[in-house]
Amino acid sequence: MTTLYRERLWPAPWLFIATALVIPASLLVFLPISQTAGVVVAIVLYLGCVGLLILGGPVIEVTDSDFRAGKATLPLSIAGTVTAHTGDDARVERGTGLDARTWLLIRGWISPLVKIEILDERDSAPYWVVSTRHPDAVVAAISAAKQRAVG
Numbered sequence: 001m002t003t004l005y006r007e008r009l010w011p012a013p014w015l016f017i018a019t020a021l022v023i024p025a026s027l028l029v030f031l032p033i034s035q036t037a038g039v040v041v042a043i044v045l046y047l048g049c050v051g052l053l054i055l056g057g058p059v060i061e062v063t064d065s066d067f068r069a070g071k072a073t074l075p076l077s078i079a080g081t082v083t084a085h086t087g088d089d090a091r092v093e094r095g096t097g098l099d100a101r102t103w104l105l106i107r108g109w110i111s112p113l114v115k116i117e118i119l120d121e122r123d124s125a126p127y128w129v130v131s132t133r134h135p136d137a138v139v140a141a142i143s144a145a146k147q148r149a150v151g
Helices: 013-019 022-030 035-055 087-094 135-150
Strands: 003-008 059-063 066-069 072-075 079-085 103-105 113-118 127-131
Touching: 003 135, 013 035, 022 035, 059 135, 066 127, 079 087, 079 135, 087 113, 113 135
Parallel strands: 103 127
Antiparallel strands: 003 059, 059 066, 066 072, 079 113, 113 127
């Protein structure tokens, strides 16, 4: 199986800064008990938060036969039209233009997205909406994989 596109949805830098707020919070709680304990707990908690942010970033992958978004897999044989959305168009797709039955893998810190139509009538989701920093590359990879399958 050949991988045509792969992207990890890394957290935005501001999230790492925001999680640094656990440092003063833990210091506030543990410094009265012990300075050493306060510093150690603050460091461990921050590193734990950073680790969870990094490990929790889902992977988007396009292979010869599948599109994977996090733990979910969509066979390209049932994928219909794939479109890239950025800016205001992406905001509409995530908001007022969104069907409640849609399968989502979106991250608030990643604005662009792709929309993949589902052709299987047995699937209750009419389409998938997935955040990506490079929506045109995802669309191109899915198109290339579908052309390989046909040709």
